[in-house]
Amino acid sequence: MSATRMRFLSPRNLRLVHRAPRDFLGACSGRQPGGPSCSTSLTSPHSVSSHMCRALSSLTSSRRGLPKEKMSENGISRPKVLTLDTMNPTVKMVEYAVRGPIVQRAVELERELSEGIEKPFAEVIKANIGDAHAMGQQPITFFRQVLALCSYPELLNDNTFPEDAKNRARRILQSCGGSSLGAYSPSQGIDSVRQDVANYIERRDGGVPCDPENIYLTTGASDGIVTMLKLLVCGQGIDRTGVMISIPQYPLYSAALAELGAVQINYYLDEENCWSMDINELQRAVNEARQHCHPRALCIINPGNPTGQVQSRQCIEDVIRFAAKERLFLMADEVYQDNVYAEGCQFHSFKKVLFEMGPEYSETVELASFHSTSKCYMGECGFRGGYMEVINMDDDVKFQLTKLVSVRLCAPVPGQALMDLVVNPPQPGEPSYNSFIKERTATLSALAEKAKLTEQILNTVPGIRCNPVQGAMYSFPRITIPQKAIQEALEKGQQPDMFYCMKMLEETGICLVPGSGFGQREGTYHFRMTILPPIDKLKILLNKVKEFHQKFTQQYS
Amino acid sequence: MSATRMRFLSPRNLRLVHRAPRDFLGACSGRQPGGPSCSTSLTSPHSVSSHMCRALSSLTSSRRGLPKEKMSENGISRPKVLTLDTMNPTVKMVEYAVRGPIVQRAVELERELSEGIEKPFAEVIKANIGDAHAMGQQPITFFRQVLALCSYPELLNDNTFPEDAKNRARRILQSCGGSSLGAYSPSQGIDSVRQDVANYIERRDGGVPCDPENIYLTTGASDGIVTMLKLLVCGQGIDRTGVMISIPQYPLYSAALAELGAVQINYYLDEENCWSMDINELQRAVNEARQHCHPRALCIINPGNPTGQVQSRQCIEDVIRFAAKERLFLMADEVYQDNVYAEGCQFHSFKKVLFEMGPEYSETVELASFHSTSKCYMGECGFRGGYMEVINMDDDVKFQLTKLVSVRLCAPVPGQALMDLVVNPPQPGEPSYNSFIKERTATLSALAEKAKLTEQILNTVPGIRCNPVQGAMYSFPRITIPQKAIQEALEKGQQPDMFYCMKMLEETGICLVPGSGFGQREGTYHFRMTILPPIDKLKILLNKVKEFHQKFTQQYS
Incomplete structure (x- = not known):
């Protein structure tokens, strides 16, 4: 192998290639063997994109014929089995900006x-990821007490723990094999936790019934989302499954x-209209997609990530009607359901709206909804707790789903226990109720204040325009x-907003994620920042962003 | 849709189809669109298998043309988006006997x-799954103390906890974002835990160096194994990746x-030779496979699951030489590394042997090794902790691996903390050392006793023949x-050993897994049972198996 080629394949160069925008990767995906025969890149190819497309093409074009060799010290050479040329091509197509090169x-x-x-700065401030505890948010005391009691049941004899925490721990442990968090749970999740999730959903949705048999406990929401997508993918060429996602x-x-x-x-969210969903845009996207694939699912994130909008009840109803008409399986990512800050905004679950629309919809439209312990007022990301509810799922498919999840045995049991506490927190009259309410309210109020502050300060900067952060944890x-x-960015082979964010990081220590990592309309640029830093730090951060933007604009004008 | 077809598609009937033996599923897999173009079923087709193959073919042959319809109460009908006919065909091919219909x-x-x-029995005894705590095994006190301290750090002020547990908890928390188990960890895992894993591996392997950059913390070992396989899969038709697994x-x-x-x-293990690996058999398997696919990886489970053998150092050396010669990526599933009971047997890690073979091998052979918190003396399955070490992995591929795992953000942090304790338990002189050693020894001694007892009692039964349980947690x-x-079984469309185990369950309450769920040589029958029940219950179980087998044999002779 020539030195030139070796250099080209080095991780450092690759990083550039892999930081290409989504649209570029979409446009390339047609070349995967056995993969989709064409893409749905709805924007015209960008000059950088097509350049990078050729670069990646040359990366993947060679096969077994040109293996990399390893020369050992004593002169034995043996080609590697697994190289960039011989690895799974679909994995190479994967990118995840939230933990991309800027975070590295x-x-x-x-x-x-x-x-x-x-x-030029004293500390790095990471506003790249919705990781509340890492930003200093405190866990809910009751939750952690119960987790400690479950982890080390000797503590059930300790009088300093409140009785309701002990009772909750006893109930969880009774549902665990051998009364231990260390036993596998049933594949679908601990029975009593699934029952509690069902009760929670019924309360949340004003009495709409929920069957615990439709609840699957998951390893964070991500796990449930990937599992559902996995079920939906089939077909080749024009029959290949297409999945609608927001940009x-x-x-x-x-x-x-x-x-x-x-x-x-x-499908593009309407930035001019506070990132709302537009049925005409959904229709355009699905019509164009039907030319080259088989659209089968529609994913919605509400409240929105990275865009922070909260959908109106009317919009949700329209989306459900659209999905029914176009025969799309709905996937509702509702992990920010408690994170609603803006006045006049309210969280409406897709399920509740679906059931309020009557049997024509409630008995036919297929829906999977996802929730998690990672966001809202809990922010317990590390526990990887979550659930998925499936509605109107075909019985045979549900059987296959249960079989599929059984291969990984079960979601982490401490995360299941935590999910149970989230859906079944202390009740009025119980010893921990007041402190629970106080802690929850404090966290949510602080988030609401930070959401407002972020919008206000950013909108004072000429060249930055910010929609209200109605919900979730991000401004975009x-x-x-x-x-x-x-x-200059294009000459470096970088997306312009990556160039911008990287420069900001080097000069200010602030870590944001460029909009190109989430997708955006051609020719527009954004960044995502979390509103999670403590208020004092957030103010510093926002003012540094302001200064940086002004300086950057001046420098390049 | 006709009533007949609806009946055929019902989950109950499907269950029969999906309980078909692996070889059958292998033989059918060639029909997946975009899947492998041919199988490596190395046994001749069985009459039941080909019958079921036709059945499954009719299940999967129809496409969008024949959607199932849902008629709502008010007469609106709408076909389902996701049905058995339109779902991912590869998911339908998946089966997992350990949690199959017998467990349901x-x-x-x-x-x-x-x-x-x-x-006819007072209780169901589940010997189907390696779930130690569910069978009454007690967790290690020190581990659970540290987990409780990490979950609820207020307990660091509690004088009843030993100092070493507190120090360990402080150290773990210091490595967590915001000093909380609730923060995401880095995608590859908490830095200090990966460092401790590396130290552990160096100690275990007599000083062979281990770089923490090669350690990935995982959600149990299963997660690591699936991730590695995912990287390895590419190509179509004769270039399709083939992976060697034991049967x-x-x-x-x-x-x-x-x-x-x-x-x-x-590749078949040698039952006559205590389930050992045989290089001639590996050679046969790879030679035959090269006719229709591209063999790229060799998976080994040592100590063996479901077969309980412990590989000799010589055997491991031969396997490494074979892998080098045939250019195979080695995957060593070593989750039972502390579960070695038989005299004269010893665990040798693949890595240690690889490095002892000199640079010709140690610098070239690619290896991934997997470990977990779920087995050994810990049995902490519910926490889903694990790690993977990759050796001689191409740098570019490692970059891709890190990118891939970052999409799921991180392995559960409590599981990472537990993995840390497993690789870095109390040391001599520390307050918890004696109780730790006592608890660990008690568990491992009991397992050794139960391994011996299982072998002895089963071998007294005419018609049952049992190899020594040298290690792991199972007899096969x-x-x-x-x-x-x-x-009678074939007439019912069941594998004969499924028929046998189902009958045993109905008559005795004992839940075992039929050998057909793990694969076995054509015409032979087995079951897997765990040795985990408490000794008194295990004796009852073994004697019930004995009685059942005698009665069953008599009934059908």
């Missing part, structure tokens, strides 16, 4: 700071679709990038 | 017993290969099934 650089910078290397989107969706070789169908402002900066 | 029936029987329905195997492997559309290459005895019983 942030980690490097942190290390350099700790080694005493001089930087901007949370990149779990594009990553999972790439890995599964499904066709990604982009649009940024004006001067032409000269765009040019 | 066991759960039903338990419920019937609890409802007071008369049965009998742990059905995670066949399930993952089916889902990924890879070709399963069976061969059973003689009378011709009349085989006939």
Whole structure:
């Protein structure tokens, strides 16, 4: 193998290739063997994109014929079995901006700071990921008490723990094999937890019935989403499954679709209208997609990630009607259901609206809804707790779903226990009720305040325009990038907003994710920032962003 | 849709089809669109198998043309989007016997017993799954103390906890974002835990160096295994990736290969020689497989599941040499590394042997090794902790691997913490050391005693022949099934050993898994039973098996 080729294949160069925008990757996916025969890239190819497309093509074009060789010290050479040329091509198509190169650089910078290397900032502030505890949010005391009691049941004899925490721990342990969190649970999840989830959903949805047999406990919401997508993928060529996702989107969706070789169908949210969904746009997307694939599912994130909008009841009804008409399986990612801040906004579950629309819809439209312990007021990401409810799912398919999840045995049991506490928190009159309410309210109020602050400060910056953060944990402002900066980025083979964010990180220590990692309309640029840092730090962060943007604009004007 | 067809598609009938033996499923897999173009079923087709193959073919042959319809109460009909006909065909190919129909029936029987329905037994004994805590094994006190401290750090002020547990908890929390188990960890796992894993491996392997950058913390070992297989799958037709797995195997492997559309290459373990690996058999399997696929990986489970053998150092060396010669990526499933009971047997890690073979091998052979918190003396299955070490992996591929695991954000953090404790238990001189050693020794001694007892009692039964349980947690005895019983089973469309185990369950309440769920040589029959029940219950269980077998043999002779 020539030195030139080796250099080209090195991870450093690859990183550039893999940071290409989603649309580019969509456009390339048609070349996967056995993959979708064509893409649904709905924007015209960009000059950088097509350049990178050729680059990636040359990366994947060679096969067994040109293996990399390893020369050992004593001169024995043996080609590697697994190389970039011989690995799963769909995995290469996967990208996940939330933990992409910008975060890797942030980690490097942190290390350099700790080694005493001089930087223009004293600390790295990570606003790239919805990781509340990492940003200092405190866990709910009751939840952690019960988890400690479940982990080490000797503590049930400790009088400092409140009785309701002990009772809850006893109930969870009774449902575990051998009364231990260390036993496998049933594949679908602990029975009593699924019952509690069903009760929670019934309460939340004003009495709409919920069957615990439709509940699957999952390893975070991501696990449930990937599992559902996995069930939906089939067909080849024009019959290949297409899945509609919003642009901007949370990149779990594009990553999972790439890995599964499904066709990604982009529908654009309406930035001018507070990132709302527009049925005409959905219709355009599905009509165009039907030319080259078989659209079978529609994914919605409400409240929105990365865009922070909260959908109106009317909009949800329209979406359900659209899905019924177009025969689409609905996937409702509702992990931010408690994160609603804006006045006049309210969370409506897809299930509730579906049932209020009467049997024509409630008995026919297929829906999977996802929730998690990671967001809302809990922010317990590390426990990887979650659930999925499936509605109107065919019995045979449900049997297959249960079989599929059984292969991984069960979701983490501590995460299941935590999910149980989330759906069944302390009740009025119980010893922990007041402190629970106080803690929950404090967290949600702080988030609401930070949502407002973020919108306000960003909108004072010329060249940054920010929709209200109605819900979730993110702002996704649009940024004006001067032409000269765009040019410089393209010359470096970078997306302009990646170039912008990387520069901001190097100069200010602030870690954001470029909009290109989530998808955006051609020629527009954004970044996603979380509203999670403590209020004082958030103010500093926002002012640094302001300063940086002004300086950047000046520099490239 | 006709009533006949509806009946045929019902889950109950499907269950029969899906309980078909692996070889049958292998033989059918060639029909998956986009899947492997041919199978590696190395045995001649069985009459039941080909019958079922036709049945499944009729199940999967129709497409969009014949959707199932749902008629709502008010007469609106709408075909389902997702049906058995339109779902992912590779998912339908997946099966996982350890949680198959026999376990579902066991759960039903338990419920019937609890409802007071008369049965010929007082309780169901589940010996189907390696779930130690569910069978009454107690967790290690130190581990659970640290987990409780990490879950609820207020307990760090509690004087009843030993100092070493507190120190360990502090150290883990310091490595977590916001000092909380609720924060996401880095995608590859908590840095300090990966460092501790690397230290553990170095100690275990007599100083062979281990780089924490090669460690990935996983959601149980299953997650790591599936991720590695995912990387390896590529190509179509004769270039399709083939993966060698032992027969009998742990059905995670066949399930993952089916889902990924890879070709399963069976190599048979030598039952006459205590289930050892035989290089001639590996050679036969790979030679035959090269006719129709591209063999790229070799999976080994040591100590063996379901077969309980422990591989000799010589055997491992031979396997490594074979892998090098045939250019196979090695996957060593070593989750039972502490479960070695037989005299003269010892666990040798593949990595250690690889490095002892000198740079010709240690610098070239690609290896992934898997470990878990679920087995050994811990049995902490519910926490879904695990790690994977990759050796000689191409840098570009490692970059892709890290990217891939980042999509799911991180393995459950409590499981990561537990993995840390497993690889870094209390040391001599620390307050918890003595109790830790006492608890660990007690569990491992009891397992050794139960391994011996199982072998001894089963071998007293005419028609049951059992290899020594050298390690792991299972016995996989061969059973003689009378011709009349085989006939009756085939008439019911059941595998003969499924028929046998189902009858045993109904008559005795004992839940075992039929050998056909793991694969076995054509015409031989087995079951897998765990050695985990407490010794008194195990004796009862073994004697009931004995009685049942004698009665069954008599009935069908």
